[in-house]
Amino acid sequence: GDSVTQMEGPVTLSEEAFLTINCTYTATGYPSLFWYVQYPGEGLQLLLKATKADDKGSNKGFEATYRKETTSFHLEKGSVQVSDSAVYFCALSDRNFNKFYFGSGTKLNVKP
Amino acid sequence: DVKVTQSSRYLVKRTGEKVFLECVQDMDHENMFWYRQDPGLGLRLIYFSYDVKMKEKGDIPEGYSVSREKKERFSLILESASTNQTSMYLCASSLPQARAETQYFGPGTRLLVL
Numbered sequence: 657g658d659s660v661t662q663m664e665g666p667v668t669l670s671e672e673a674f675l676t677i678n679c680t681y682t683a684t685g686y687p688s689l690f691w692y693v694q695y696p697g698e699g700l701q702l703l704l705k706a707t708k709a710d711d712k713g714s715n716k717g718f719e720a721t722y723r724k725e726t727t728s729f730h731l732e733k734g735s736v737q738v739s740d741s742a743v744y745f746c747a748l749s750d751r752n753f754n755k756f757y758f759g760s761g762t763k764l765n766v767k768p
Numbered sequence: 769d770v771k772v773t774q775s776s777r778y779l780v781k782r783t784g785e786k787v788f789l790e791c792v793q794d795m796d797h798e799n800m801f802w803y804r805q806d807p808g809l810g811l812r813l814i815y816f817s818y819d820v821k822m823k824e825k826g827d828i829p830e831g832y833s834v835s836r837e838k839k840e841r842f843s844l845i846l847e848s849a850s851t852n853q854t855s856m857y858l859c860a861s862s863l864p865q866a867r868a869e870t871q872y873f874g875p876g877t878r879l880l881v882l
Contacts, residue, residue, distance in 0.1 A: 690870075699772070700873040758810045760808060
């Protein structure tokens with residue numbers, strides 16, 4: 657079945673460091689891919705998405721590229737801020753069955 | 769902006785109680801979802817609904833039921849709460865898959881079963 661695997665955390669970085677959070681997926685069809693962010697005490701918010709191969713999603717300085725050949729959707733940011741501290745979830749959407757599949761989440765801690 | 773609200777942010781119940789978690793969305797979305805979130809396990813789908821009075825089991829439906837009598841409201845019911853149902857519960861909504869795919873989440877209900 658469809659699934660998402662993302663790197664375990666926590667990831668601890670200093671402010672202005674480069675961020676990569678790895679995400680790979682398994683899907684039978686042609687899913688859409690997402691990154692969601694969850695700030696402390698809140699629900700999940702959509703960060704970015706990509707709906708087909710080679711698309712790049714971007715928002716708030718974060719980027720991820722839909723790589724069909726490596727079945728990956730890694731999240732990157734060139735310079736993280738303390739306010740980026742949160743839990744990040746990779747997800748895919750099964751277009752046929754109205755279902756989303758989420759990774760286990762990666763907690764990011766950014767220190768000043 | 770889409771708004772998804774959940775009836776409680778924190779809830780404490782006793783084993784064996786019947787528990788109702790309510791979710792309301794204001795954007796006329798057809799799809800609604802209930803997830804539970806546990807450390808190290810991410811989000812797991814309990815039930816979803818793609819129309820009024822329609823429901824589908826997710827990956828972990830045991831011990832739960834749902835009700836969708838109106839389009840904007842989707843209720844999760846714990847028939848007889850148990851301690852292993854202590855968790856964060858997240859509700860989400862979306863348009864049908866063919867039109868848009870983003871899920872919009874509520875703030876979550878943290879349930880403690882004693």
